[in-house]
Amino acid sequence: MANMAKIEDKLAILPALPGCYLMKNKQGEIIYVGKAKKLKNRVRQYFHGAHDFKTTRLVANIDDFEYIVCGSEKEALLLEINLIKKHTPQYNIMFMDDKTYPYLKLTKEKAPLLRVVRNTKDKKATYFGPFPDSSAAYDTQKLLNRIYPLRKCNRLPKKECLYYHMGQCLAPCVNVIDEQVYADMAQGIRKFLRGDVKEIVERLKAEMKEASEALQFEKAQEKLSLIQAIEHVTARQQIDFKDHKDRDVFGYYVDKGYISIQGFFMRGGKLIERTLSITPLYEDAMEAFQSFVLQYYANNPLPQEILLPKEYDVEHLVQILDTKIVQPIRGDKLKLVEMVLANAKNSHEQKFELISRKDHRREEGMQQLCQLLGKEIHRIELFDNSHISGAYNVSGMVVYKDGEPSKQDYRTYRLQEYRSDLDSMKEVIYRRYVRLLKERGKFPDLLIVDGGWLQIEAAKEIIDALEVSITVCGLVKDDNHRTSNLMDSEGRVLTVSKESSLFFLLTQMQDEVHRFAISYHRRLRGKGMTKSILDEVEGIGNVRKKKIWNHFKSLKRLKQASVEEIAAVVPMQVAQSVYNILHNTDQNENPA
Missing domain, CATH: 1.10.150.20 (5' to 3' exonuclease, C-terminal subdomain)
Structure with a gap:
């Protein structure tokens, strides 16, 4: 915190009003966003008084701050969520790294479609889920499309397709379908996804028996396979509420500077998914929890009911979330809340040691890197090129901030016709940093190329020509093409102990940039193969x-x-x- 004089001047004029504050590091990056009932009191707490280790680490990286006054604490909380989503500050709790769950989307068209989606923003559709993973969602979609003859084509063709002749579509492209027919299908899908499949199974059993008696064994086998598929898809856990409501249940557990947030998602009264987030805690636990829940519902539909522990302050959640929030004090709902809290605690205790060690090793690795290079390093960019005999010449760039991958900053590049590895390196370095110059973007403290002295020279040639200040290093490989040491911009080999945290971090970075570049190369190659085959x-x-x-x-x-x-x-x-x-x-x- 090298800018204390300027900070003290700003603290002196802070208003005693609700609002949001944005903490910045020396590079001007927003590293933390918070809200306050009274900005003056809340922001001053960071710079005066004692803190735990993690908050002390946050404060040590603050070089400046800004604030935005709001009309109420509720407005401040909503603004905080939007600012976190926009800036993804490194010290804020983030909802499961922006994880989104798959849903089944039933459109409200005259001839509806059933699709697997992750975006649930379309108000002209009904959504079912969330599903634990995409496989479960696609299996359910495939099964429902076999049971209900919904439209399959994104756009209606000029004549009926094969699905019509297979009995899996009513051909709305050429036939006039009564709206009630599709309404009944939609109702059947809702019942199915609530787990109410008794009527469907009985109908299929009757059809199977009828086909068998008519010696139509293929048709009978098809009905049997549908029954078995229904039993597989609708298999659920033992928790089952008879009211068939959609509800979510959340709770958290805090210990040793970390918070674990557990969520149960129930649909149709049955538990279909659980999720856990464990992350370092730099703020009040209840505020972190509220932020987590609001971020989740910014991307997912609200259920009929949310269950929370009775000790939690839910005033702002009640004001913001347009659904029923219950804090049970007895009965099965209380048992469900207690189960969530117990899961949060158990998961925290099981995962804490691993997370803690990973954090310690990452921090230690960054400290060793700074000592080795004799300068402060926060942002690192790495490049790796990929091609096959010169074809599909591409490059991938990954970004690490304080030792953690920043995937929203990753970039891919399609390069010109391959001439040499050095030419490819020069091209991607030039394109990357010319663009940053034009856009006045954030330059890295360190550029690491995946190669030795020749690659470093190629990168330096472009960096010097652009007159930008970036430290350049290369990864020195052993005989097995694995990370061995670092080489600096003067060609000196900087020894890295294989037992050190830095060696572990560099190996992780090399694997990540190679994986990213190869993945992009394979995608392009796959598209090219498809086009050439077609x-x-x-x-x-x-x-x-x-x-x-x-x-x-x-x-x-x-x-x-x-x-x-x-x-x-x-x-x-x-x-x-x-x-x-x-x-x-x-x-x-x-x-x-």
Whole structure:
């Protein structure tokens, strides 16, 4: 905290009003956002009086602050959530790294669609979930599409598709469908997702028996497989509330400077998912908890009811969240809240030691790096290039802030035609830092290239030409192409002990930048392969090729698709040709 004189001058004129404050480091980055009932009192607490270790570390990095006056504490809390989302400050609690859950979306069109989504902002749709993972969501979607003949095409075609002939679509493209038919389907889907499947299962059993007696064994087997799929998809945990309400339950546990927040998500009265966040605590625990919950509901639909422990201050949550908030004092709901709190405590105790060690090792690694280079390092950028015999020439850049990956700052680059590794390095370094100069962006303290002296020289040539001040180092590899030591911009090898935290951190960085660059390269290569394969299919031009690519997204998903699924996008004859080429079958061979 090298700017105490300026801070004291600002503290003297702080108003005793509600608002938000933004703490900044020496580089001008916002590292913490908070809210206050009285700004004057709250902000002064950071700079006067004793703190625990973690808050002391936060304060030590504060070089300046700003504040915004609000009309009420409620307004300050809402502004705080928006500022946290915008700036992602390193010391604020963040909702599960912005994790979003998959939902099933049923559109409210005349001919509705059922889709798996993570964005739930469309008000003209009904959402079901959250689901524990995308596999569970897609399995449920696939099953419901088999049971209910909903529309499958994103855009209505000019004639009925194969799904109509398979009995899985009513062909609203050519038929007039009574609105009540789709309304009944929507109601059936709601009942299904509440776990009320008795009526569906009984109907399928009757149809199976009827098909079997008529010696239609394939049809009977299909009904049996549907029944088995329903039993698999609707399998739930033992917690079951008979009122069939959608409710979320939250609680937290604090110990040793960390907070663990546990959430139970119940849909249709049944527990479908649990989540946990454990993170360092730099603020009041209740304020951190409120921030976490509000961030969650900024991205997810509200349930009918939220259960919270009776000791919690829920005044602001009640004012902001448009749903019923209950703090039970007896009965099954209280037992559920107590279960959440017990899970938060147990999970905290199980994970704390691992998290604590990881934090300590990261901090120690950054300290060792600063000592080795003889300067303060906070922001590090690393580059790695990837190509195959010069084709699909790309580069990936990852960013680390105080030893932690900052994934929102990662970047990918498609490079010009490959000439040499050094030319590729020069191109990506030039493009990155010319853009930062134009945009007056944040430059790193350290640039690490994945290579030795020649790569360092190439990077230095561009850095010097642009006249920007960045320390450049390279990762020296051993015979197994693994991180061994650092090399500075003068070509000196800086020895890094293999037992040190810095060696662990550098290895992690090398693995991450390599993974990121390779992943991008594979995505591009997959798209290129898909396009080149589709070019071989008669009847596919640019329009149809684009439709296939937009629908299936990747070569892997296109290969996994059946002829019928491909035929939902292009005519059946073309779909058969696509399938044959992808599976190396003869053009006249039936893949079924």
